[in-house]
Amino acid sequence: MPDTWIARSTWRWLRETSTLGVVITNNDLLVQGWNRWMEERSDLTAAEVQGRSLLDIYPHLASATRTSYEAALRGESRLLAQRFHRNMFPMQAPSLSPQRQMEQKVVIAPLWDGDQILGTITVIDDVTRRVLQEEMLQKQIDELEQVRAELDRSGRDLAVALAYERDLVQVFVRSLLQDCPNDARFDLACRYYPAYTQEHIGGDFYDFVRFGDGAMGVVIGDVCGKGMRAAVYTAMAKYTFRAFALEDAAPAAVMMRLNRCLYQQIVEAGMFMSFTYVFVDIAQGRLRWANAGHPAAVLVDPRGQTEYLTATGPVIGAFEDVSFREGSASFEPGSVLALYTDGVTEADRREEEGERVVEQVVRQNSGLGADGIADLLHEYAEVASRGQLRDDIAIVVVRYPEDRS
Amino acid sequence: MTDSQTTDSAGVGSLDIEERDEMTAIVRLVGEIDLAAVERAGPALKNRPQYRFVVIEVARITFLDSTGVGLLVSMAKAARQRSGGAALVGMQPRVEKLLRIAGLSPLFTTADSIEAALQSLQAHSG
Numbered sequence: 001m002p003d004t005w006i007a008r009s010t011w012r013w014l015r016e017t018s019t020l021g022v023v024i025t026n027n028d029l030l031v032q033g034w035n036r037w038m039e040e041r042s043d044l045t046a047a048e049v050q051g052r053s054l055l056d057i058y059p060h061l062a063s064a065t066r067t068s069y070e071a072a073l074r075g076e077s078r079l080l081a082q083r084f085h086r087n088m089f090p091m092q093a094p095s096l097s098p099q100r101q102m103e104q105k106v107v108i109a110p111l112w113d114g115d116q117i118l119g120t121i122t123v124i125d126d127v128t129r130r131v132l133q134e135e136m137l138q139k140q141i142d143e144l145e146q147v148r149a150e151l152d153r154s155g156r157d158l159a160v161a162l163a164y165e166r167d168l169v170q171v172f173v174r175s176l177l178q179d180c181p182n183d184a185r186f187d188l189a190c191r192y193y194p195a196y197t198q199e200h201i202g203g204d205f206y207d208f209v210r211f212g213d214g215a216m217g218v219v220i221g222d223v224c225g226k227g228m229r230a231a232v233y234t235a236m237a238k239y240t241f242r243a244f245a246l247e248d249a250a251p252a253a254v255m256m257r258l259n260r261c262l263y264q265q266i267v268e269a270g271m272f273m274s275f276t277y278v279f280v281d282i283a284q285g286r287l288r289w290a291n292a293g294h295p296a297a298v299l300v301d302p303r304g305q306t307e308y309l310t311a312t313g314p315v316i317g318a319f320e321d322v323s324f325r326e327g328s329a330s331f332e333p334g335s336v337l338a339l340y341t342d343g344v345t346e347a348d349r350r351e352e353e354g355e356r357v358v359e360q361v362v363r364q365n366s367g368l369g370a371d372g373i374a375d376l377l378h379e380y381a382e383v384a385s386r387g388q389l390r391d392d393i394a395i396v397v398v399r400y401p402e403d404r405s
Numbered sequence: 406m407t408d409s410q411t412t413d414s415a416g417v418g419s420l421d422i423e424e425r426d427e428m429t430a431i432v433r434l435v436g437e438i439d440l441a442a443v444e445r446a447g448p449a450l451k452n453r454p455q456y457r458f459v460v461i462e463v464a465r466i467t468f469l470d471s472t473g474v475g476l477l478v479s480m481a482k483a484a485r486q487r488s489g490g491a492a493l494v495g496m497q498p499r500v501e502k503l504l505r506i507a508g509l510s511p512l513f514t515t516a517d518s519i520e521a522a523l524q525s526l527q528a529h530s531g
Contacts, residue, residue: 224471226440270479274471274507293507314508318478322508342471349437349468352499390439391470 015046021089021124024111029054029069032119041091041102041126054122062088068108072120077109082127093128103131165228169202170194172231176205176238177394183216185282187399189370191378195226195343196388203230204341204394207238209245216280217245220339220396222294223273236265237273237316251277251290252312252326259292259316272317276309276339280331280398287331290324292316295342296355300363302334302402308355309337333402336366336373343393344377348384357384362397370397418442418468420476422449428457428489431519432480435465438473446476456480457489457530460522461513464495469503477504481512489530490514492522 014022015035024033030053034046042049042057049057054069065088068078080088082103093102105125110117173194180188190206203226209217219241223233240261244254254277262273274294278287287299293315296308313324331337338358345354361376368376374397381393418436420443425431436442459480466473481491492514493500504510514529516522 222471224475226472268479270475270477270482272471272475272478272507272509293509295506311506311508318507318509318512346468346470352502 021122021126023054023122023124024119025054025069025122026119027073027117029120031057038124041094042089058089060090062086064088065106065108068106069120072108072110073117075110075112075117077107080104080106080108082131089124093126096128096132100128102126103128169228169231172228172235173202173205173392176207176231176234178207181208181210181216183210185214185401186216186280187370187401189374189395189397191374191393191395193343193378193381193389193393195390195392196385202226202228202392203234204343204392205234205238206339206394206396207242209242211246211249214283215249216282217277218280218337218339218396218398219245219275219277220294220297220341220394221273221275222341222394224271225268229268233262233266233271233273237262237275241275241277245277249279249288250326251279251288252324255290255292255313255316255324256322259313259319259322262317263320266317272315274315278309278337278339278398280337282331282400285330285332286328287337288326288328290326292324293318295340295345297337297339298355298359298362299329299331299338300336300359300366301330302332302366304363304366306359306363308359309339331400333400334366335400336362336370337398338362338373338377339396339398340377341392341394343389343391344381344395346391347381347389347393349390351384366399370399373397373399418445418473420446420449424456425523428487429460429523430456430458431460431462433462433465434473437468438466438476439468439470440472443472443476450476455483455487457484457487458523458526459484459489459491460494460516460519460526461491462494462519463500464497466497466500469500471507474503474507474509478509478512485512490526492516492526494519494522 011033018037021037022035023031023038026032030051031049034049039045062085064080064085068080071078082105088104088106091102093100105127107123109121111119111121177192180190203223206220221237223230223237241258244257248254275292276294276297278289280287289309291309291311292313293311296310299307299309307329309327312327314322340358345358357380361380362373365373365376374395377395381389418438421433423431461477484491494516496515514525516525
């Protein structure tokens with residue numbers, strides 16, 4: 001059919017090309033040209049199809065393909081994309097395992113000579129590999145999407161679990177702290193403030209033990225570490241302490257037994273707790289205490305003299321067998337005892353003399369009463385930490401009222 | 406062989422472990438060694454063999470809380486269990502005071518330099 005040299009040379013090139021299928025027909029859709037690509041993929045040689053109707057060769061051509069030929073013969077070009085038209089010219093995609101139908105992009109266009117339509121040209125592009133890649137990509141995207149959704153879900157679960165644990169720790173910690181006992185002979189105040197960040201809650205506690213003969217025991221402690229683990233050890237320490245304290249009044253002996261008992265319970269290598277136990281013997285006007293590695297409580301007498309209840313032994317849980325010394329001091333009307341945890345003295349991390357500040361607050365305000373002193377110590381910690389306590393604080397103030405009439 | 410791992414070099418607290426050999430580690434503590442710093446160091450510490458000799462440099466600590474002390478104690482105890490020990494280098498008043506109050510000083514020896522600390526640890530091991 002092509003009769004100019006351009007048409008001839010173009011057709012020769014198209015016939016040999018291996019990247020696209022090219023079919024030329026006349027106006028009756030009888031095949032005039034069938035290139036090598038078509039021969040290889042259709043299993044039909046050019047000689048076999050020469051002069052045959054395209055509609056005979058492919059009797060099951062999709063209607064969109066058929067109407068495209070009608071359009072071509074009217075002078076319109078059509079592009080049939082694989083996305084919308086599947087298997088336009090049924091062929092196997094070569095060299096793919098497993099075998100699969102070829103995905104095609106097809107152009108059907110009129111062949112003009114001046115303003116006269118001589119026939120049609122069909123160009124077929126094998127896009128199977130591209131489609132496979134897209135499918136694979138889509139599969140990967142779907143899988144990633146699934147993973148993401150799962151992560152989202154487990155992230156939510158984790159957040160819920162963490163929030164639940166924090167609530168649990170808070171409730172648990174609060175349950176370990178009780179109100180001050182109602183005892184008219186003492187002016188008592190106790191305070192507990194959790195750390196600004198909830199993860200850091202747990203570990204500080206205080207407790208009061210009352211004895212039959214009117215004496216009172218006060219304990220304050222700090223379990224290292226935070227969270228549920230610390231809270232569990234705090235509970236263990238609190239009730240173990242109670243049991244030993246009620247059995248024997250001597251603070252050093254209580255502390256030694258407490259250590260021996262808790263040492264066996266502690267499984268973590270770095271876990272320990274500091275305690276100060278003060279036995280307030282009001283009949284004798286004396287304090288007896290043992291301090292297991294805890295920041296020194298401050299005792300201010302009515303004349304403004306200060307005594308520190310310094311450590312009389314190491315922290316609990318670090319050594320298997322240790323003994324504690326016992327300290328004692330007079331406790332008279334007007335005396336104030338302030339116990340606290342390191343959250344107070346270390347509220348300002350650059351302050352190395354936190355105990356001095358506590359001592360000053362107590363000494364200069366001993367007339368304020370236990371509540372006033374406790375509030376001032378709390379206020380100091382809040383200001384020193386710029387309103388963001390990074391550690392829990394616990395405060396217990398015991399004041400011996402001057403006038404008991 | 407040296408093997409160094411820095412858990413956090415920016416600001417706050419950081420912990421750096423240098424492994425001299427399978428039995429010996431140099432631990433450098435810098436900044437605020439608190440719960441947050443210890444938790445950050447957790448993964449680095451967990452997958453470590455238990456060292457027999459641990460030298461801990463404390464000179465650059467600016468803050469140490471009970472969790473940080475707990476870290477020192479756990480390293481010292483692990484070393485002692487293997488008939489070794491832990492030594493502190495670059496002792497400063499803040500750390501010294503905390504350990505003294507807590508009664509934990511006996512767990513550590515002190516030395517002026519890392520090399521002196523190693524020598525003393527190895528000499529006293531048994």
